[in-house]
Amino acid sequence: MSRLPRSAAAAAPASRPPAGLDGLEPSWSRLVDVPYGLGAHRASRTWHVLDNAEALAAAGAEPVGTILCVHGNPTWSYLWRRLVARTVETASAGGPAWRVVAVDQLDMGFSERTGSPQTLARRVSDLGDLTDALEVTGPVVTLGHDWGGVVSTGWAVDHADQLAGLMLLNTAIHQPEGEKIPAPLRLTLARGVLGRATAGPTGFPAVPLGPPPPPLSAEVKAGFRAPYRQADRRGGIGGFVADIPVDAEHVSSPELDRIAEGLRDLTVPALMLWGPRDPIFSDRYLDDLVDRLPHADVHRFEGAGHLVAEDVDYAGAVLTWLGDRLPDGAAAVAAPAGAAAAEDARAEEARVASPQDRPLWSYLDSLADSPATALVEMAPAGADGPRSVSWSPLARRAHEIALGRRRHGARPGDRVSLLVQPGADLTAVLYARVRLGAVVVVADAGLGVRGLTRAVRGAWPDHVIGQLPGLTAATALGWPGRKISTTTLSPVTARALGVEASLPEIASLGRRARSVLAELPAAPTADAEAAILFTSGSTGPAKGVVYRHGQLTARRDALAAQYGVGPGPGLVAGFAPFALLGPALGATSVTPDMDVTKPRTLTARAVAAATGAVAATGGLLSPAALPSVVATSDERDAADHRALAGVETFLSAGAPVSETLLAAAGDLMPNATPHTPYGMTEGLLMTDVTLEGVRSAAADREAAVAAGAPDAGGVCVGLPGATTTVRIAPLDDAGRASSAFTDDAGVTGEIVVSAPHVEDHYDRLWLTHRISRLGSTAETRWHRTGDVGHLDAQGRLWVEGRLPHVITTATGVLTPVASEQAVEARAGIARAAVVGVGPAGTQQVVVVAETVPPARRPGLASAALAASVRSAVGSASGRPVAAVLVVPRLPTDVRHNSKIDRTGLAAWATSVLSGGRMRRP
Numbered sequence: 001m002s003r004l005p006r007s008a009a010a011a012a013p014a015s016r017p018p019a020g021l022d023g024l025e026p027s028w029s030r031l032v033d034v035p036y037g038l039g040a041h042r043a044s045r046t047w048h049v050l051d052n053a054e055a056l057a058a059a060g061a062e063p064v065g066t067i068l069c070v071h072g073n074p075t076w077s078y079l080w081r082r083l084v085a086r087t088v089e090t091a092s093a094g095g096p097a098w099r100v101v102a103v104d105q106l107d108m109g110f111s112e113r114t115g116s117p118q119t120l121a122r123r124v125s126d127l128g129d130l131t132d133a134l135e136v137t138g139p140v141v142t143l144g145h146d147w148g149g150v151v152s153t154g155w156a157v158d159h160a161d162q163l164a165g166l167m168l169l170n171t172a173i174h175q176p177e178g179e180k181i182p183a184p185l186r187l188t189l190a191r192g193v194l195g196r197a198t199a200g201p202t203g204f205p206a207v208p209l210g211p212p213p214p215p216l217s218a219e220v221k222a223g224f225r226a227p228y229r230q231a232d233r234r235g236g237i238g239g240f241v242a243d244i245p246v247d248a249e250h251v252s253s254p255e256l257d258r259i260a261e262g263l264r265d266l267t268v269p270a271l272m273l274w275g276p277r278d279p280i281f282s283d284r285y286l287d288d289l290v291d292r293l294p295h296a297d298v299h300r301f302e303g304a305g306h307l308v309a310e311d312v313d314y315a316g317a318v319l320t321w322l323g324d325r326l327p328d329g330a331a332a333v334a335a336p337a338g339a340a341a342a343e344d345a346r347a348e349e350a351r352v353a354s355p356q357d358r359p360l361w362s363y364l365d366s367l368a369d370s371p372a373t374a375l376v377e378m379a380p381a382g383a384d385g386p387r388s389v390s391w392s393p394l395a396r397r398a399h400e401i402a403l404g405r406r407r408h409g410a411r412p413g414d415r416v417s418l419l420v421q422p423g424a425d426l427t428a429v430l431y432a433r434v435r436l437g438a439v440v441v442v443a444d445a446g447l448g449v450r451g452l453t454r455a456v457r458g459a460w461p462d463h464v465i466g467q468l469p470g471l472t473a474a475t476a477l478g479w480p481g482r483k484i485s486t487t488t489l490s491p492v493t494a495r496a497l498g499v500e501a502s503l504p505e506i507a508s509l510g511r512r513a514r515s516v517l518a519e520l521p522a523a524p525t526a527d528a529e530a531a532i533l534f535t536s537g538s539t540g541p542a543k544g545v546v547y548r549h550g551q552l553t554a555r556r557d558a559l560a561a562q563y564g565v566g567p568g569p570g571l572v573a574g575f576a577p578f579a580l581l582g583p584a585l586g587a588t589s590v591t592p593d594m595d596v597t598k599p600r601t602l603t604a605r606a607v608a609a610a611t612g613a614v615a616a617t618g619g620l621l622s623p624a625a626l627p628s629v630v631a632t633s634d635e636r637d638a639a640d641h642r643a644l645a646g647v648e649t650f651l652s653a654g655a656p657v658s659e660t661l662l663a664a665a666g667d668l669m670p671n672a673t674p675h676t677p678y679g680m681t682e683g684l685l686m687t688d689v690t691l692e693g694v695r696s697a698a699a700d701r702e703a704a705v706a707a708g709a710p711d712a713g714g715v716c717v718g719l720p721g722a723t724t725t726v727r728i729a730p731l732d733d734a735g736r737a738s739s740a741f742t743d744d745a746g747v748t749g750e751i752v753v754s755a756p757h758v759e760d761h762y763d764r765l766w767l768t769h770r771i772s773r774l775g776s777t778a779e780t781r782w783h784r785t786g787d788v789g790h791l792d793a794q795g796r797l798w799v800e801g802r803l804p805h806v807i808t809t810a811t812g813v814l815t816p817v818a819s820e821q822a823v824e825a826r827a828g829i830a831r832a833a834v835v836g837v838g839p840a841g842t843q844q845v846v847v848v849a850e851t852v853p854p855a856r857r858p859g860l861a862s863a864a865l866a867a868s869v870r871s872a873v874g875s876a877s878g879r880p881v882a883a884v885l886v887v888p889r890l891p892t893d894v895r896h897n898s899k900i901d902r903t904g905l906a907a908w909a910t911s912v913l914s915g916g917r918m919r920r921p
Contacts, residue, residue, distance in 0.1 A: 011115030072146020076109025107236030138162030412437030419470025570614025689718025713818020
């Protein structure tokens with residue numbers, strides 16, 4: 001059992017904090033005597049707390065409930081000062097009045113130093129004594145951080161009758177079996193280290209107060225260190241660390257287990273706000289908390305660390321959440337909590353969830369005996385040429401893997417990351433896991449190593465199924481998940497990579513299960529989660545987009561209906577997500593010989609070879625791949641020309657495609673109708689337009705402008721699909737989108753869409769999801785796309801840029817695309833980005849361009865080129881241009897090779913125009 005450090009025995013009275021601490025109002029401080037013991041042994045302890053009750057009373061506000069805030073180690077109630085201030089401001093402005101009681105735990109902050117050890121059970125009990133002394137009776141919402149998260153949760157478990165909600169910042173409620181505690185804590189708990197590390201003048205208190213991520217100001221650091229400046233005041237810090245259960249023999253281990261299990265019984269609203277860059281409480285602890293509170297709202301703040309309360313506006317998030325989940329302050333505490341009630345709720349949800357009429361694997365079932373080709377691998381590993389796989393063995397393999405994984409312990413809801421190239425293995429594994437009810441995590445290498453690592457850790461998969469390169473990367477980068485290899489590895493390699501099984505072994509287990517008539521479990525319902533797809537990260541960190549089964553089948557059906565894709569002629573899938581949809585459509589699919597993580601490796605000959613292999617009449621190509629396909633068109637031979645002449649329809653979706661590029665791609669397939677649908681990871685195929693439609697819209701626009709109509713510009717992406725509704729949320733002068741929607745022609749604003757195949761929510765990004773749904777009603781689920789544009793008189797949608805890239809000038813807002821198009825039409829310009837620099841509301845327009853030929857280094861444009869660019873922007877928008885800069889290459893995302901990082905360019909332009917070094921953006 002761990003011993004508390006000797007320094008924990010020092011006793012000292014409670015006191016108030018000194019005046020002048022940054023952000024701390026002295027009138028919030030209270031000293032509270034809390035009785036304990038009985039008879040002759042009755043005594044008391046004195047706590048220091050922050051309490052806004054008097055401030056609320058002075059504002060004439062009646063509290064709707066109490067937020068009970070409990071800090072961790074080595075902080076104190078100062079951690080919650082911003083929430084106290086914000087609640088007083090909100091109540092004074094007429095909003096809901098929440099009383100905040102933020103405690104300094106005994107032996108910490110400015111509370112009494114007791115001179116005796118404080119175990120977890122003792123701290124939970126003491127907190128209950130304090131709330132009794134303060135006459136806190138409910139409704140109560142707890143809020144805890146670090147070890148205070150455990151203590152506050154213990155109070156919540158013990159006071160379920162008063163509990164209205166539960167909120168947690170970075171903390172851990174359970175240490176997974178077989179996993180070591182975090183390295184910093186292991187080091188601190190080492191023999192001979194604990195006392196010096198926690199009670200020394202430069203030890204443990206400094207760890208969470210310094211960088212990374214953003215360093216704290218000197219004033220804030222001074223505020224956190226204020227209670228611990230003398231050695232006799234720091235003993236409690238070591239006592240906290242020593243009380244961390246490192247094994248089952250620890251004195252606090254039973255209490256931690258009790259709280260961890262009790263958490264599963266709480267059915268009140270719950271919120272978790274998380275800093276992923278925490279070196280102590282990593283995402284594995286968040287995953288455990290989500291498992292215990294599956295109904296919780298979760299938001300991970302990318303870039304935030306252990307002190308998430310200092311890194312982000314957590315107070316705003318807390319009050320927003322309370323307004324959503326407890327709008328009346330939970331006047332009536334939530335109905336009976338408990339495992340039985342929670343199980344009843346889950347059973348009822350399962351009962352009413354709609355079954356799937358045609359699930360994603362329906363063709364695998366109906367064609368299970370068919371010898372027809374299901375897919376073709378153009379460059380299979382270890383083979384000299386293409387390999388065809390028919391429906392029968394593909395269906396059998398998927399079924400065997402599903403049975404084997406079930407026997408191997410797979411559970412519905414497990415998250416599975418697939419690190420496998422498109423082909424038979426990936427298809428069989430994907431449909432096997434989806435059939436079992438797993439949630440497939442799809443994050444591609446186009447995110448880069450850092451982005452991919454961030455995405456995988458954020459999703460925190462339970463299992464990783466991969467080929468050797470993917471498993472090697474997962475091991476080296478510390479990705480989570482139990483590992484399964486697609487092939488049988490040598491024992492040495494398997495041990496080195498932590499691989500516990502292989503697909504051949506899993507399939508063999510499934511074959512044995514089939515021999516005894518083992519059946520698969522009930523199919524997942526339409527409401528069950530099916531996949532997490534990641535955005536490109538072109539406008540910020542990549543976001544995980546969660547789709548339920550019903551939404552994925554709706555996407556499949558939209559694709560089939562819009563483009564006639566289905567059983568029969570083949571489909572060339574030059575875009576990995578579409579390759580995975582082939583079997584769901586019943587189509588014979590083929591992925592060209594290319595590196596799917598590098599779309600620009602696709603060539604015209606590879607597309608032709610894939611087309612000929614299955615006599616394809618349809619093609620799906622990534623926007624990032626189109627330039628390289630067009631650039632290699634001269635390499636085709638006669639057979640390639642014949643194969644491509646058989647294509648009837650091809651589309652490129654996911655990013656804007658210019659008329660010139662679409663036409664050039666169409667020339668490769670002379671009998672095909674080129675389409676460029678509008679959509680995003682959150683909802684592909686929102687609108688559709690053909691090459692002819694693009695040209696017709698351009699002609700209509702020119703005629704309207706010639707007749708004197710204003711020109712909003714943009715890229716025409718066509719009419720909404722049969723099941724899609726498009727609206728516009730108009731922009732105000734500050735570039736903010738309205739909460740009201742319109743379908744009036746010519747109104748520029750944020751593009752808002754509704755369709756059955758729009759995603760369900762963002763994974764562990766509650767705030768982001770909430771913003772994306774603003775304006776939704778009980779009847780219509782809207783998704784705010786973050787794109788800006790307008791509808792024309794024919795109902796066609798025109799995209800004018802991204803909402804974060806709108807420029808707010810002194811004469812109004814400016815969307816970038818129309819000006820960029822005008823600049824790109826001038827001689828000597830290949831691509832251009834129009835960005836704003838300076839304060840919002842008075843931003844200046846700056847143009848950053850790629851030239852023809854490319855500039856050797858970044859710099860100011862020549863006088864002649866600058867004059868041409870200024871004229872173009874002036875004609876398109878009537879705005880002056882402050883500067884014209886040229887660069888060898890504009891920064892774009894890897895996945896699409898077209899989404900320009902305008903936010904980064906704006907920051908770069910601001911730097912260089914302010915005298916900074918003229919480096920490449």
